[in-house]
Structures are given as structure tokens and as C-alpha cells.
Amino acid sequence: MIETSVTIIAIAFVALVIYLIMTSRALNATLYEVNQMLIDLRKQLDGTGGEAQKLVEHTNHITLGLKQKIEALNPLFNAVANLGEILEHKAVALKEEAFAESHPSNVDIEEKKKLSRSDEWIKVADVLGLAVLSIHLWQNIKKKR
Numbered sequence: 001m002i003e004t005s006v007t008i009i010a011i012a013f014v015a016l017v018i019y020l021i022m023t024s025r026a027l028n029a030t031l032y033e034v035n036q037m038l039i040d041l042r043k044q045l046d047g048t049g050g051e052a053q054k055l056v057e058h059t060n061h062i063t064l065g066l067k068q069k070i071e072a073l074n075p076l077f078n079a080v081a082n083l084g085e086i087l088e089h090k091a092v093a094l095k096e097e098a099f100a101e102s103h104p105s106n107v108d109i110e111e112k113k114k115l116s117r118s119d120e121w122i123k124v125a126d127v128l129g130l131a132v133l134s135i136h137l138w139q140n141i142k143k144k145r
Contacts (some may be wrong), residue, residue: 076140083133090126 072144076137076144079133079137079140083130083137086126086130086133093122
């Protein structure tokens with residue numbers, strides 16, 4: 001009886017060892033597959049990281065180009081703004097002149113002549129100023145082309 005018990009225990013032990021060997025091989029195969037997946041994942045991440053870096057560099061290059069173009073257009077916008085201010089000043093002056101003509105005052109004729117002469121010089125100066133601004137504007141437009 002002891003001999004049969006020892007035989008049964010030996011057979012159970014051999015079966016347990018065979019089962020552990022099979023489990024160990026299956027675990028080894030699974031770990032190998034996981035390792036291969038990790039290697040592939042690292043390769044893909046490296047490729048994606050390189051693409052992202054290129055995208056960031058390209059975006060920076062585009063941003064720099066836009067910044068340079070905007071800075072190049074600043075003088076043009078300044079000239080247009082100056083021209084707008086002069087035109088606004090002229091509109092106000094014409095409005096005041098129209099109001100003065102529609103509401104005559106007690107100023108004598110000699111004073112009106114003096115005022116009209118000085119107004120003519122102001123108008124000439126304004127026209128020359130507009131001409132200078134127009135020339136600058138045209139030069140800026142030609143530079144941009």
C-alpha cells in the first residue's frame with residue numbers, strides 16, 4: 001500500500017511538473033509577443049514624434065513668414081491712416097466753412113479777404129501734404145509687388 005501511494009504521488013508529481021513546464025512555455029510565448037508589440041509601438045511612436053517635430057517646425061516657419069509680411073505692411077497701413085486723418089481734417093474744415101458761409105457774421109470785407117488768402121495757403125499746404133502721402137503710399141505698394 002505504501003508502494004502504491006508512493007507511485008501515485010510520483011505520478012502526480014510528474015504530471016504537476018509537466019503542467020508547470022507547459023504553463024511556463026505558454027507564458028514565455030506570451031511575454032515574447034508582448035515584447036514584440038512594445039518594440040513595434042516604440043518604432044511607431046518614434047515615427048510619430050518625428051512627424052510632430054516636422055509639423056511644429058513647419059508651423060514656426062509659416063508663423064515667421066506671416067510676421068515678416070505683417071511688419072512689411074505696417075508702413076503702408078500707417079500711410080493710409082495718415083491719409084485718413086488728413087481727409088477727416090479736410091471734411092471738418094469744409095463743414096465749418098459751409099456753416100460760416102450759411103451764417104454770415106459781422107466781419108468786414110477786408111477781414112474776409114485776409115481769411116480767404118490764409119485759407120488758400122492752408123488748402124495748398126494740405127494738397128501738397130496729400131500729394132506727399134500719396135507718393136509714399138504708391139512707393140510702399142510698388143515695394144510690396
